[in-house]
Amino acid sequence: MLAFLPSKRKQSSSGWLSFNAPCCVHNGNSADRRGRGGIKVSDQGWSYHCFNCGYTASFILGRNIGFKARKLLEWIGVPENDINQLNLESMRHRSMEGMLEDRQREWNNTKPIEFKEAELPEFSDFVTPDSPAEWAYLRSRCIPEDYPLMVAATSRSGVVIPFTYNNQVVGSTIRFLDDRNPRYINDTQSGYVFGMDLQQTGWQHVIVTEGIFDALCISGLAVMHNQISDEQARLIRSLGRDVTVVPDQDQAGLALIDRAAELGWAVSIPDWPDTVKDINDAVKLWGKLPTLLTIMQSRETSKIKIELRKRQLEKKINRPREIDA
Numbered sequence: 001m002l003a004f005l006p007s008k009r010k011q012s013s014s015g016w017l018s019f020n021a022p023c024c025v026h027n028g029n030s031a032d033r034r035g036r037g038g039i040k041v042s043d044q045g046w047s048y049h050c051f052n053c054g055y056t057a058s059f060i061l062g063r064n065i066g067f068k069a070r071k072l073l074e075w076i077g078v079p080e081n082d083i084n085q086l087n088l089e090s091m092r093h094r095s096m097e098g099m100l101e102d103r104q105r106e107w108n109n110t111k112p113i114e115f116k117e118a119e120l121p122e123f124s125d126f127v128t129p130d131s132p133a134e135w136a137y138l139r140s141r142c143i144p145e146d147y148p149l150m151v152a153a154t155s156r157s158g159v160v161i162p163f164t165y166n167n168q169v170v171g172s173t174i175r176f177l178d179d180r181n182p183r184y185i186n187d188t189q190s191g192y193v194f195g196m197d198l199q200q201t202g203w204q205h206v207i208v209t210e211g212i213f214d215a216l217c218i219s220g221l222a223v224m225h226n227q228i229s230d231e232q233a234r235l236i237r238s239l240g241r242d243v244t245v246v247p248d249q250d251q252a253g254l255a256l257i258d259r260a261a262e263l264g265w266a267v268s269i270p271d272w273p274d275t276v277k278d279i280n281d282a283v284k285l286w287g288k289l290p291t292l293l294t295i296m297q298s299r300e301t302s303k304i305k306i307e308l309r310k311r312q313l314e315k316k317i318n319r320p321r322e323i324d325a
């Protein structure tokens with residue numbers, strides 16, 4: 001379009017190109033003879049401002065040419081064919097990323113989040129002091145007494161942990177007490193995040209962890225993996241809270257840090273002693289409130305600081321362990 005601008009023009013140091021504005025006579029003003037029309041061109045398009053009649057117009061590469069921009073081009077003398085050609089090229093410039101973003105946004109706004117109702121595995125009763133092994137196990141892991149957990153009707157002793165969403169059962173896991181593999185048997189649905197129903201109205205923060213017991217003992221969320229799927233991210237975002245991801249302090253946890261930073265979420269890597277690998281370990285040692293405090297104190301939102309903390313953690317993990325004599 002620069003080819004169509006009047007030949008008499010002036011370039012300012014801030015990048016504005018000024019010339020006699022073509023707009024004024026079309027807006028009931030007298031013609032500009034003092035070079036009061038200005039245009040600034042960038043890689044992303046251009047914007048125009050007239051200091052005589054006040055007309056403004058802009059164009060962004062990747063978008064349709066708007067009404068005012070089209071008018072301006074006409075006044076400058078750009079043929080209609082060329083304007084239409086410019087429009088087509090602009091649309092072709094639309095980046096792949098932009099299109100994917102648009103699609104994601106559309107999908108996010110239209111598809112409701114729901115999970116199918118599920119059956120619980122067989123269980124004999126709720127866990128109470130009458131089932132001493134299961135009761136002691138849950139107490140040792142600092143699980144609140146009011147969360148409904150059941151005694152699994154399996155040959156290995158275990159507890160059934162219901163997965164709920166909107167207070168409906170949508171899955172479950174059995175955690176066996178003997179620590180043999182498999183330690184868990186999961187029945188879960190794609191995109192599910194454990195702990196949504198633990199979040200209370202009015203809370204500003206939500207803590208995202210890997211493990212179910214970490215989530216239970218601190219009223220957080222568990223993604224049950226060292227990854228966070230796009231569906232899970234969407235579910236977590238639907239809470240509208242400030243998200244803080246707390247990775248397990250082991251090799252697998254490093255992947256969760258990268259993903260959290262990618263999602264633009266805060267990460268907290270408290271400087272816990274070697275024996276404390278995750279939130280549950282911390283709660284067992286210090287209790288819920290002090291653990292929450294260490295998490296909030298170590299909360300980092302800047303990507304650079306998150307990366308630095310990750311490298312520190314990496315060093316700590318790979319450091320040779322002291323061996324008892």
Ligand SMILES: [Zn+2]
Nearest residue numbers: 023024050053
């Ligand atoms: Zn004007």
